[in-house]
Structure formats: C-alpha cells, structure tokens
Amino acid sequence: LQNFADRLDLSIQEKKSCLVVGLDPVLDRLPPEVLYEVGVPNAGEPGWTARAASATGIFLRGVIDAVAPHAVAVKPNAGFFERFGAVGWDCLRQVSEYAAKQGLLVICDAKRGDIGNTAAAYAEGLLGDTPDTLGPVTDAVTLNPYLGEDSLRPFIDRCSAGKGLFLLVRTSNPSAADLQELDVGGEPLYLKVARLVEKWGAGSRGERGLNPVGVVVGATAPEQAAAVRKELPEAFFLVPGYGAQGGGAQELAPFFIEGGRGVVVNSSRSVLYAFDGKEGDWREAVGEAASSAREDLETVRTQSG
Amino acid sequence: LQNFADRLDLSIQEKKSCLVVGLDPVLDRLPPEVLYEVGVPNAGEPGWTARAASATGIFLRGVIDAVAPHAVAVKPNAGFFERFGAVGWDCLRQVSEYAAKQGLLVICDAKRGDIGNTAAAYAEGLLGDTPDTLGPVTDAVTLNPYLGEDSLRPFIDRCSAGKGLFLLVRTSNPSAADLQELDVGGEPLYLKVARLVEKWGAGSRGERGLNPVGVVVGATAPEQAAAVRKELPEAFFLVPGYGAQGGGAQELAPFFIEGGRGVVVNSSRSVLYAFDGKEGDWREAVGEAASSAREDLETVRTQSG
Numbered sequence: 001l002q003n004f005a006d007r008l009d010l011s012i013q014e015k016k017s018c019l020v021v022g023l024d025p026v027l028d029r030l031p032p033e034v035l036y037e038v039g040v041p042n043a044g045e046p047g048w049t050a051r052a053a054s055a056t057g058i059f060l061r062g063v064i065d066a067v068a069p070h071a072v073a074v075k076p077n078a079g080f081f082e083r084f085g086a087v088g089w090d091c092l093r094q095v096s097e098y099a100a101k102q103g104l105l106v107i108c109d110a111k112r113g114d115i116g117n118t119a120a121a122y123a124e125g126l127l128g129d130t131p132d133t134l135g136p137v138t139d140a141v142t143l144n145p146y147l148g149e150d151s152l153r154p155f156i157d158r159c160s161a162g163k164g165l166f167l168l169v170r171t172s173n174p175s176a177a178d179l180q181e182l183d184v185g186g187e188p189l190y191l192k193v194a195r196l197v198e199k200w201g202a203g204s205r206g207e208r209g210l211n212p213v214g215v216v217v218g219a220t221a222p223e224q225a226a227a228v229r230k231e232l233p234e235a236f237f238l239v240p241g242y243g244a245q246g247g248g249a250q251e252l253a254p255f256f257i258e259g260g261r262g263v264v265v266n267s268s269r270s271v272l273y274a275f276d277g278k279e280g281d282w283r284e285a286v287g288e289a290a291s292s293a294r295e296d297l298e299t300v301r302t303q304s305g
Numbered sequence: 306l307q308n309f310a311d312r313l314d315l316s317i318q319e320k321k322s323c324l325v326v327g328l329d330p331v332l333d334r335l336p337p338e339v340l341y342e343v344g345v346p347n348a349g350e351p352g353w354t355a356r357a358a359s360a361t362g363i364f365l366r367g368v369i370d371a372v373a374p375h376a377v378a379v380k381p382n383a384g385f386f387e388r389f390g391a392v393g394w395d396c397l398r399q400v401s402e403y404a405a406k407q408g409l410l411v412i413c414d415a416k417r418g419d420i421g422n423t424a425a426a427y428a429e430g431l432l433g434d435t436p437d438t439l440g441p442v443t444d445a446v447t448l449n450p451y452l453g454e455d456s457l458r459p460f461i462d463r464c465s466a467g468k469g470l471f472l473l474v475r476t477s478n479p480s481a482a483d484l485q486e487l488d489v490g491g492e493p494l495y496l497k498v499a500r501l502v503e504k505w506g507a508g509s510r511g512e513r514g515l516n517p518v519g520v521v522v523g524a525t526a527p528e529q530a531a532a533v534r535k536e537l538p539e540a541f542f543l544v545p546g547y548g549a550q551g552g553g554a555q556e557l558a559p560f561f562i563e564g565g566r567g568v569v570v571n572s573s574r575s576v577l578y579a580f581d582g583k584e585g586d587w588r589e590a591v592g593e594a595a596s597s598a599r600e601d602l603e604t605v606r607t608q609s610g
Contacts, residue, residue: 049437079423083430085438090391114416115478118384125388132354133390146451148480173420175453182489
C-alpha cells in the first residue's frame with residue numbers, strides 16, 4: 001500500500017511518460033466495426049443500455065491495450081458510464097480492472113463532493129476495498145471542493161492506504177471563471193482553494209516528496225498554473241485540456257516542479273478517436289496518437305522545472 | 306411535460322406538505338428483520354453488494370409506502386447506492402421508479418458538476434429519456450456550481466422538458482464556510498452564486514411564478530436564507546439539515562415566499578430510522594415520524610411569507 005504520489009512518480013520515471021488517457025466514450029464516435037460486432041440498436045429501444053455498455057467495454061479494452069505502453073494512467077470519466085445506468089457502472093468497473101491489469105494506474109474522474117456520512121459512502125464506494133465496487137481497482141479520484149474540508153476528509157484519510165485525490169482548483173472550461181476567478185481579498189478564488197488544499201494535504205506526503213492530495217488545473221489556464229504551483233510546491237497536478245481542448249504542450253512548463261516532476265497530463269478525445277477519418281486498424285491509430293502525445297509531453301517535461 | 310416548479314408547487318398545495326424524505330440508506334441501521342430476510346453476509350464476502358442492495362431496496366420500498374401520504378418527494382442520495390457498485394445503481398433506479406408510482410416526486414441528490422460533453426452525458430443519464438436509466442423516473446437533481454454556467458447548461462435546458470435542478474448555494478455541513486463564506490467584494494461567495502443562479506434560471510419560470518432552477522440552502526444557516534431569498538425571489542429552495550442535523554422548523558420561516566410557497570424541506574435520518582429503539586412495526590414508526598415532521602413544517606409554512 002505504497003503512497004499514491006510515490007507510485008505515480010515512479011511510474012512516470014519508469015515509463016518516461018506523464019500521459020494520462022481520458023476514457024470519455026461517446027457511443028456514436030466508436031469504430032463502426034465495434035458497433036457492428038455488438039449490434040447496438042437505436043437509442044431508446046429496449047436493450048440499448050446493455051448493448052451500448054458492451055460496445056463501450058470492447059472499445060475501451062482495445063484502447064487500453066493500445067495506450068498501455070505509452071501512458072501512466074487512464075482516467076475514466078464516471079459520467080459517460082453513468083449515462084448507461086447500472087450496466088454502465090459495471091462497465092466502468094470492468095474497464096478499470098482491465099486497465100489496472102495492464103499496469104496502468106486508474107484515476108476515476110468522478111468530481112464528487114458531498115457531506116457527512118454521504119462523503120464516507122462515496123469514499124468507500126470509490127476508494128474502499130469492497131469487492132464488486134470501484135474501490136479495489138481505482139487508485140485516485142477527482143473531487144469538487146465547494147463543500148469544504150469535512151466533505152473531503154473521508155477521501156484524504158484514504159491516502160494512508162495508498163489512494164490519491166485530485167481536487168478541482170482551476171478547470172479548463174470556458175465558464176470556469178464564473179466562480180473560480182471571483183476576487184477574494186485581492187486574489188482569485190482558485191488560489192484560495194489551492195491554499196486550502198495545501199492545508200488539507202499536510203501529512204499525506206509520500207517518501208519521494210510529492211503529495212497524493214493533488215489538484216486539477218486546466219492546460220488552458222497556463223498563466224494560473226504558476227500561481228497555483230507556488231501555493232502547492234509538492235502536490236501532484238492533473239492537467240486536462242491538452243489536445244482537443246486547445247492547450248499545447250509548450251504551455252505546460254509552469255506546471256512542473258524540479259526535474260520535470262509532479263505533473264500528469266490528460267488527453268481524451270485526440271487519443272480515443274485518433275482513428276477518425278483514417279484507414280487501417282483503429283487500435284493502431286489510437287496507439288500512435290498516444291505515442292506521439294507522450295513524446296510531445298516528454299519534450300516539455302524533460303526541459304521543465 | 307408540465308414545468309417542474311408548477312408540479313412541485315401543486316403537489317405541496319394538494320398534499321398540504323413541503324416534506325421531502327431523504328433516502329440515505331446505511332446498511333447497519335436497517336431493521337434487523339429486513340437484514341434477516343435477505344441474509345446479508347459480512348462486508349467484503351462474495352455477494353455482499355448484491356445482498357446489501359437487495360436489503361436496501363426492500364427497506365426503501367417500505368419507507369416509501371409509509372411516507373407517501375405525508376411527503377411530496379423523496380430524495381435518494383446517489384452516494385449511498387453507488388457504494389454498492391452496479392447493483393446499487395439498479396437499486397437506485399428501482400426505488401426511484403417505485404416512489405414515482407406512489408405519487409412522489411423524485412429528486413436525485415447527485416451533486417454532479419462536470420464540463421462539456423461530460424455534463425451532457427450526466428444530464429442525459431440523470432434527466433433524459435433512456436429506458437433503464439434514472440432519467441425517466443427522476444424529476445430533479447442537485448448540482449454543484451463550482452465549474453460555472455456551461456457545466457449546468459445541459460441540465461437547465463431540460464427544465465423545458467419538465468425537469469428541475471437544485472444548485473448547491475449554502476450547504477448545511479460544518480465546513481461549508483471554507484469556500485462558501487469567503488468574502489467576495491464585501492459579500493460572501495454563496496450570495497454571488499445565488500445571483501448567478503438567478504441569471505442562469507432566467508426564462509425557466511413556470512406558470513405559477515416559481516422557478517425550477519432552484520437552490521440548496523441548509524436549515525442550519527437561517528440567517529443566510531433571507532439574504533439568498535432576496536436574490537432569488539422565485540426559485541424553489543431545497544432545505545436540508547432539518548431534523549437530525551439540528552435545524553428546527555421555527556428557523557425555516559425566512560426561506561418561504563408569500564403564501565408559504567417556494568420551499569421543500571428534507572428530513573432523512575429522523576424519518577428513515579424512526580423505528581430505532583422502538584417496539585412494533587418499523588413501517589409504522591417511519592410513517593408516524595413523517596406525519597409529525599409534516600405537521601411541524603406545516604405550522605411554519607402556513608404562517609410564513
């Protein structure tokens with residue numbers, strides 16, 4: 001039950017990659033041959049969710065095989081699975097298990113946040129040790145900080161059992177500024193949140209000097225990254241928005257700490273759907289996209305911090 | 306596909322009740338006879354999640370039968386079901402369906418918040434019309450506003466299809482102040498959020514003058530309620546924290562608008578586990594607790610606004 005920050009840092013060193021592949025499956029973008037294999041009926045027809053989840057599972061196992069040599073982790077987003085109901089949750093668990101078996105860390109992008117015994121229930125379901133739940137196969141989760149420390153405590157407590165967290169600080173979407181950039185005593189809200197995360201994570205640091213109570217800071221907000229990094233010199237950063245959302249690798253330099261450490265970068269669509277409009281085996285196109293994303297990121301990582 | 310605010314307001318008038326019963330099932334607080342019926346093994350043993358979900362379903366159908374005459378809605382909290390994995394999601398859907406059949410509105414307390422096509426996927430799964438998902442049986446969901454307008458838009462858009470939302474503004478937990486009370490230009494963050502909700506909800510108002518883009522404001526924060534109500538004169542308020550969390554009915558007066566309208570009040574544990582330490586049928590104890598919570602709330606409601 002090694003510290004999650006140690007495990008992630010080691011994996012980055014060994015694989016020479018800080019790439020995380022986001023598993024955001026959208027049914028009508030799946031390879032036609034996968035849909036054909038399963039025979040997915042039209043949305044709304046009986047059995048649609050079961051077939052949709054089945055096709056999604058086949059697709060994502062192929063993606064995982066293709067990206068496993070190039071990525072350190074996968075980040076399945078719970079929303080795309082929840083969309084299929086109970087069978088989607090089963091798919092999410094099976095896909096997570098498969099990724100773990102291929103040597104990938106699993107970051108469940110759930111963005112949960114609730115209070116009291118509900119927070120405890122979420123922590124048990126997502127990071128606990130109950131068979132048939134996500135807990136045993138998930139290494140880390142994303143969380144929303146709006147409800148404050150007690151909503152996060154049941155998750156933070158699991159860092160001592162080798163689990164990790166990424167708290168939303170500054171997200172990559174256009175409306176992120178609605179709340180996150182509000183001026184709180186001369187500085188933006190997201191910086192206040194970063195400082196709270198530093199406090200909440202005290203005591204969770206791993207042996208390699210990094211902290212498994214990490215944060216999410218979007219690649220589309222590079223000017224904010226340096227400010228957040230200053231508040232959180234040891235926290236792991238999970239950086240979405242690289243690739244399809246418009247952030248380029250060269251903008252990621254301010255995220256890293258000394259030795260190109262403390263950062264993982266997520267790419268979802270530009271890897272998952274790399275086969276779109278291309279000839280040949282779709283798995284090859286996905287693998288090549290992951291490989292070139294890894295290389296692109298390595299150039300920045302090895303020159304940063 | 307009547308407006309959710311109209312449907313909720315009408316149901317409050319007809320039932321003479323603004324009580325919402327929160328479905329927060331915790332396995333070891335279930336009636337012993339329910340656990341005995343299902344034969345729940347120890348946590349961690351094979352088949353635990355399936356049996357736990359089964360016992361939870363039996364318990365909650367009993368609760369729904371008992372509270373249906375006294376409450377306008379149930380509020381299942383997704384975290385307690387997710388805790389059992391895929392079978393828990395199936396249980397959540399079945400329980401929601403059962404409540405709808407008993408004439409109760411269903412508010413799924415999911416506290417979701419995500420961006421782009423993930424937000425769309427959550428909205429489809431929770432409020433859409435796909436069979437075997439929560440969408441067809443859920444009337445409203447709770448959402449977290451930290452990611453801003455674009456994260457909420459796919460949900461707001463569904464208000465025109467008769468669905469409702471409750472955005473977290475000021476929650477009832479001890480750490481709520483960590484972010485929500487931060488000073489933003491002379492006023493607390495939660496008031497800024499309330500003003501954003503007013504903007505986001507423009508155009509969603511029902512025929513009866515109330516807005517289905519509602520908010521969550523805790524009963525433990527009555528002094529804040531009046532300020533939020535001033536910003537949101539037409540929004541429905543979902544008020545947790547009454548009962549077991551310590552807020553009393555008399556403190557709820559500032560939440561209501563003219564005619565005792567615009568408010569639903571949640572009670573979870575003090576209704577669900579009312580049989581604890583009592584003789585006789587557990588369903589009766591639950592029904593009596595719901596009935597007396599309704600009466601307690603009616604006294605305030607009919608004198609307010």
